[in-house]
Amino acid sequence: MTASHHAPQSRALRPTEPGMLPAPCDPAHVESIIRSHERCAALGLTRVDRGDHTPLIRTDLNLARERALRLHLHAAPVMELLLEQTMATQSMVLLTDTHGTVLHTVGHDGFLQRASKVALAPGANWSEASKGTNAIGTTLMNEAPTVVHGEEHFMQANGFLTCSAAPIFDPRGNILGVLDVTGDHRSYHMHTMGLVKMSARMIENHWLADDFHHALRLHFHSRPEFIGTLMEGIVAVGRDGRFLGANRSALDQLGMSCSALRMNTLGVLFGTTLGAVVDHFRSPMATPMPLQLTDGRRLHMRAVFNWPTWHAVGSLNVVDNDAPTAANVPQPASTGSFFGAASGARPATASDAATASASLSGLRYLQTGDAQMEAVIAKVRRVLNRDISVLVLGETGTGKELLARAIHQDSNRSRHPFVAVNCASIPESLIESELFGYEEGAFTGARRKGGVGKIVQAHGGTLFLDEIGDMPLPLQARLLRVLQERQVTPLGSSKSVPVDVAVVSATHRNLRDMISAQTFREDLYYRLNGLVVRVPALRERSDLMVIVHKILRAEANGLPPELTGDVINLLQDCHWPGNIRQLANVLRTATVMAAGEAFITREHLSDDFLEDVLRQRGERVAVPSVPQVQAADEAAPVAAEASPPATTLEAMEIETIRRAVDEAGGNISVASKRLGISRNTIYRKLRWRQGIA
Numbered sequence: 001m002t003a004s005h006h007a008p009q010s011r012a013l014r015p016t017e018p019g020m021l022p023a024p025c026d027p028a029h030v031e032s033i034i035r036s037h038e039r040c041a042a043l044g045l046t047r048v049d050r051g052d053h054t055p056l057i058r059t060d061l062n063l064a065r066e067r068a069l070r071l072h073l074h075a076a077p078v079m080e081l082l083l084e085q086t087m088a089t090q091s092m093v094l095l096t097d098t099h100g101t102v103l104h105t106v107g108h109d110g111f112l113q114r115a116s117k118v119a120l121a122p123g124a125n126w127s128e129a130s131k132g133t134n135a136i137g138t139t140l141m142n143e144a145p146t147v148v149h150g151e152e153h154f155m156q157a158n159g160f161l162t163c164s165a166a167p168i169f170d171p172r173g174n175i176l177g178v179l180d181v182t183g184d185h186r187s188y189h190m191h192t193m194g195l196v197k198m199s200a201r202m203i204e205n206h207w208l209a210d211d212f213h214h215a216l217r218l219h220f221h222s223r224p225e226f227i228g229t230l231m232e233g234i235v236a237v238g239r240d241g242r243f244l245g246a247n248r249s250a251l252d253q254l255g256m257s258c259s260a261l262r263m264n265t266l267g268v269l270f271g272t273t274l275g276a277v278v279d280h281f282r283s284p285m286a287t288p289m290p291l292q293l294t295d296g297r298r299l300h301m302r303a304v305f306n307w308p309t310w311h312a313v314g315s316l317n318v319v320d321n322d323a324p325t326a327a328n329v330p331q332p333a334s335t336g337s338f339f340g341a342a343s344g345a346r347p348a349t350a351s352d353a354a355t356a357s358a359s360l361s362g363l364r365y366l367q368t369g370d371a372q373m374e375a376v377i378a379k380v381r382r383v384l385n386r387d388i389s390v391l392v393l394g395e396t397g398t399g400k401e402l403l404a405r406a407i408h409q410d411s412n413r414s415r416h417p418f419v420a421v422n423c424a425s426i427p428e429s430l431i432e433s434e435l436f437g438y439e440e441g442a443f444t445g446a447r448r449k450g451g452v453g454k455i456v457q458a459h460g461g462t463l464f465l466d467e468i469g470d471m472p473l474p475l476q477a478r479l480l481r482v483l484q485e486r487q488v489t490p491l492g493s494s495k496s497v498p499v500d501v502a503v504v505s506a507t508h509r510n511l512r513d514m515i516s517a518q519t520f521r522e523d524l525y526y527r528l529n530g531l532v533v534r535v536p537a538l539r540e541r542s543d544l545m546v547i548v549h550k551i552l553r554a555e556a557n558g559l560p561p562e563l564t565g566d567v568i569n570l571l572q573d574c575h576w577p578g579n580i581r582q583l584a585n586v587l588r589t590a591t592v593m594a595a596g597e598a599f600i601t602r603e604h605l606s607d608d609f610l611e612d613v614l615r616q617r618g619e620r621v622a623v624p625s626v627p628q629v630q631a632a633d634e635a636a637p638v639a640a641e642a643s644p645p646a647t648t649l650e651a652m653e654i655e656t657i658r659r660a661v662d663e664a665g666g667n668i669s670v671a672s673k674r675l676g677i678s679r680n681t682i683y684r685k686l687r688w689r690q691g692i693a
């Protein structure tokens with residue numbers, strides 16, 4: 001039987017009580033029901049099926065409830081309130097988890113009894129796969145509020161129901177579960193859906209306030225009287241000015257996804273600073289603060305924060321905002337400013353924000369003018385949402401993970417998790433359980449209740465396998481099986497769990513060489529390399545200064561200091577073995593050192609960085625604070641001559657790392673911070689060096 005035989009017939013969609021039924025003529029609603037029926041038919045369900053009524057066994061239900069305990073705590077009072085509002089309609093309120101398993105119900109005894117006959121009870125599963133088209137399952141599929149009324153239900157046995165459901169999201173955009181009101185179809189009320197949506201928002205707002213009670217929370221709307229209502233947008237902001245999370249109304253008002261928002265700062269998006277916000281709300285009588293978005297729209301905003309924690313931010317920025325500008329401070333000799341006119345420190349303006357608005361979304365954020373990078377992004381865009389695995393190659397710190405995140409963010413999986421696994425940093429003995437999960441008691445030391453593996457955590461979203469070249473051979477075979485069969489069997493379990501993940505992997509290694517050396521499986525390589533892209537090293541890129549600008553804006557929270565010509569030359573002469581990660585570290589330190597000053601000068605740069613660049617230039621190193629350099633100076637008049645100069649970039653990189661480790665007294669963590677590269681990279685590089693020594 002074809003899908004169209006199962007599509008709802010016009011009889012099912014025709015209103016029998018005009019004005020009282022869920023917008024049957026709304027084309028989007030009809031389309032959504034038809035699509036759902038087609039999915040059910042494709043799953044092999046028929047309209048005369050009664051659905052799987054087997055509830056979870058008690059221990060599994062308890063486990064599911066325990067996992068969703070926090071959701072229930074937030075939802076329980078709202079469910080009671082919702083029941084009160086729908087009292088007249090003989091209905092029940094249900095809460096389900098992300099699989100559609102009913103966790104809790106409240107309702108009228110009479111209706112609860114009838115409902116239990118069609119398995120509307122805790123432990124039952126109401127995903128589409130289990131019960132066909134229904135508000136819970138279809139909401140989970142569409143991640144959008146859905147009404148399913150009477151015969152719109154795929155299974156005729158459920159035709160006596162009318163159900164209105166809305167998804168519940170956390171402030172990072174992950175779906176937590178579904179809230180649903182179900183009743184007898186004869187008691188349908190057109191306002192039920194609105195009540196369910198509002199209730200879901202109440203739960204989301206409680207969750208956000210709970211998650212971010214230490215953060216600064218901004219409540220906003222274009223109309224000041226809407227602040228404090230369920231229509232208000234709420235965003236949480238960290239002490240670095242970055243957005244941490246948001247409610248749905250905020251995302252709707254700002255017109256962006258949660259992940260796009262989280263790549264932004266207060267300065268870029270709202271054109272203000274943490275200090276300005278904290279100072280504005282210093283007074284208990286403060287009126288809402290006016291804001292202007294990058295597209296010129298005006299908003300009104302109130303801030304909620306814990307005063308003892310945040311007051312220092314306010315006073316700090318008062319000093320910052322009053323800091324001398326280029327107009328009243330003599331410019332350093334040989335000043336050349338990358339940022340154009342010598343404007344000095346200045347508040348972010350709407351036009352700054354407008355310039356930045358072009359870079360809000362995932363892949364667009366990475367487009368900063370380098371031709372090689374543009375080619376990478378163009379290729380990646382072509383395979384977005386095509387179920388093609390992407391393999392990202394490139395040196396450490398070039399932005400491989402950032403590219404993977406951007407691919408996820410721009411894909412239609414962006415509302416699902418992005419889960420990163422670093423195969424080099426997890427001890428070999430733990431990779432297996434981390435990736436595949438394990439059953440209770442699967443191995444000595446396993447947690448009592450077992451653990452969900454990263455692959456299952458990424459279900460619906462993207463799995464990022466970083467440093468895939470470091471994955472041990474036996475696990476490569478298991479991973480290949482998972483990718484082929486699209487199911488995972490946790491350690492110690494005989495049951496497989498179906499998974500749907502997009503895979504992006506990355507490595508700095510040459511996998512082809514590894515295949516020749518039989519340390520990487522060829523079949524896995526071909527599974528991972530649907531599209532291979534290479535992220536260029538920073539020294540090969542033509543957009544160094546655009547990236548510098550971008551990082552400075554982010555670091556300075558909208559008030560970037562300028563760079564002297566000397567500093568620009570130093571940045572351009574560096575070979576950047578740690579790539580953008582190292583650059584970001586150098587700029588972060590310089591921004592802190594230059595706090596309150598209009599220009600970053602050579603004095604604000606770290607000695608390590610200066611020493612490296614000067615050595616690379618072959619200039620005399622005049623950094624007195626490093627003992628090794630002094631010793632070398634004693635031995636020879638020019639420091640650069642103290643040891644034979646490294647001849648290749650690779651050798652220079654190793655030399656730089658070795659010196660940093662020596663200078664940190666062998667402390668790899670300190671050296672990795674100074675260099676801006678990961679500890680693993682240091683281990684790897686030095687191990688490699690010993691290998692060839």
Ligand SMILES: Nc1ncnc2c1ncn2[C@@H]1O[C@H](COP(=O)(O)OP(=O)(O)OP(=O)(O)O)[C@@H](O)[C@H]1O
Nearest residue numbers: 366395396397398399400401402403580581584678
């Ligand atoms: N285009 C960019 N603009 C701004 N910051 C960037 C850019 N690319 C990378 N970064 C920053 O550089 C740092 C390193 O990036 P990322 O972790 O993605 O690199 P990587 O290649 O995956 O590194 P590794 O190989 O060590 O895992 C991060 O802090 C990231 O935010």
